[in-house]
Amino acid sequence: EAGVTQFPSHSVIEKGQTVTLRCDPISGHDNLYWYRRVMGKEIKFLLHFVKESKQDESGMPNNRFLAERTGGTYSTLKVQPAELEDSGVYFCASSQGPGRATNEKLFFGSGTQLSVL
Amino acid sequence: KQEVTQIPAALSVPEGENLVLNCSFTDSAIYNLQWFRQDPGKGLTSLLLIQSSQREQTSGRLNASLDKSSGRSTLYIAASQPGDSATYLCAVRPNFGNEKLTFGTGTRLTIIP
Numbered sequence: 001e002a003g004v005t006q007f008p009s010h011s012v013i014e015k016g017q018t019v020t021l022r023c024d025p026i027s028g029h030d031n032l033y034w035y036r037r038v039m040g041k042e043i044k045f046l047l048h049f050v051k052e053s054k055q056d057e058s059g060m061p062n063n064r065f066l067a068e069r070t071g072g073t074y075s076t077l078k079v080q081p082a083e084l085e086d087s088g089v090y091f092c093a094s095s096q097g098p099g100r101a102t103n104e105k106l107f108f109g110s111g112t113q114l115s116v117l
Numbered sequence: 118k119q120e121v122t123q124i125p126a127a128l129s130v131p132e133g134e135n136l137v138l139n140c141s142f143t144d145s146a147i148y149n150l151q152w153f154r155q156d157p158g159k160g161l162t163s164l165l166l167i168q169s170s171q172r173e174q175t176s177g178r179l180n181a182s183l184d185k186s187s188g189r190s191t192l193y194i195a196a197s198q199p200g201d202s203a204t205y206l207c208a209v210r211p212n213f214g215n216e217k218l219t220f221g222t223g224t225r226l227t228i229i230p
Contacts, residue, residue, distance in 0.1 A: 004160065031216065042121070043161075043206070043220040056217060091160060095216075104149065104210075106218070108160035 002026065004109035006092050012115045018080040021112045023092030025074070031095040032075050033106065034067060038088035046090075049075060050097075061086075082116045089113050119144045121209055123221035130197060131229050138192040138224050140207035145188050148213055152181050152192050153206045155223070161206065165192070197228045 005024040013019050025032045034046040046065070047057040051072035060067070064083070069075040079086055089111040095104055120143045130136050140150070149168045153161040165174045165181040167190070173182040180193040194201055204225045208218040 006160075033216070035218075035220075042222045043208075045217040045219075048216055056215070059217065093161075105163045105166050106151070106161075107163065108153075110158070110160040 004092055004094050004107050006090075006109035006112050008112060009110065010113045010115075012117065013082055014117050015084055016081045018078065019082055019114060021077045021079075021090050021092075021114070023075045023077070023109060025092070025094030026107055028096065029094035029107075030072070030097045032069060033093040033095075034075070034077055035091040035093065036088050037091070038085070043091065046077075079114075082114075084116050087114055087116045119147075119209060119211065119219045121207060121219050121221035123205075123207060123224050125224060126222065127225040127227070129227040129229055132197060132199060134197050135193065135195050136197055136226075138194070138205050138226070140190040140192070140221055142188045142190075142209050142219075144211075145185050146211065147185060148210045148215075150181075150183055150190050150207060150209050151218070152179075152190075153208065155204045155206060164205075194226075199228045199230050202226055202228045 011019050030051050032049040035043050037043045045059040048055045049069045052069050066078045091108050091111045093106040093108045095106050122141045151166045152164045154164050155161050167174045167183045178195040183190045204223045206223040208220045210218055
């Protein structure tokens with residue numbers, strides 16, 4: 001079974017540019033999450049999709065961040081325009097959904113290391 | 118606001134020893150707690166998930182306990198191996214309707230051959 005796939009694995013951009021991160025969840029997982037870790041801090045929640053709907057986007061830092069999940073499959077996270085403080089590792093995770101405890105385990109991708117110069 | 122703390126930030130132990138990693142959280146009203154492992158350059162791997170009604174979960178050489186009332190969880194690793202070297206993170210989920218995890222900053226574990 002393929003895991004959660006994220007690309008690119010690394011992205012280096014200049015301040016003011018636009019970057020789009022992509023996440024392909026495990027097939028059949030309705031829940032998709034974006035998290036990020038900035039230097040020296042803990043991993044923090046950004047938002048949660050259930051299929052194609054945004055269930056919770058309370059962690060999105062500001063309106064420079066836009067996440068989409070068209071068709072309830074893969075998701076993109078766009079940062080426009082990027083700022084220095086956006087640098088960090090962006091993780092995507094997926095899970096099957098509510099029900100049995102095993103369905104609630106989160107499966108994480110390897111992350112995208114974003115560096116804004 | 119939930120805060121999750123993991124102490125120590127780093128730990129080195131000789132191969133073969135048993136060890137305990139600690140996680141504490143400030144709000145005991147949690148739905149579940151997960152322990153993750155992260156290898157350098159890799160994503161997070163879920164090791165164990167404990168529901169709020171459970172006291173412990175076991176998988177192979179790993180045992181995680183949960184004392185919700187005191188806001189503590191421990192991850193016990195038996196007979197440590199060099200392959201156990203990684204960063205271990207715990208994360209709590211607040212309630213059934215809220216799937217936003219709050220993470221600790223992790224403990225970086227090194228097993229010395």
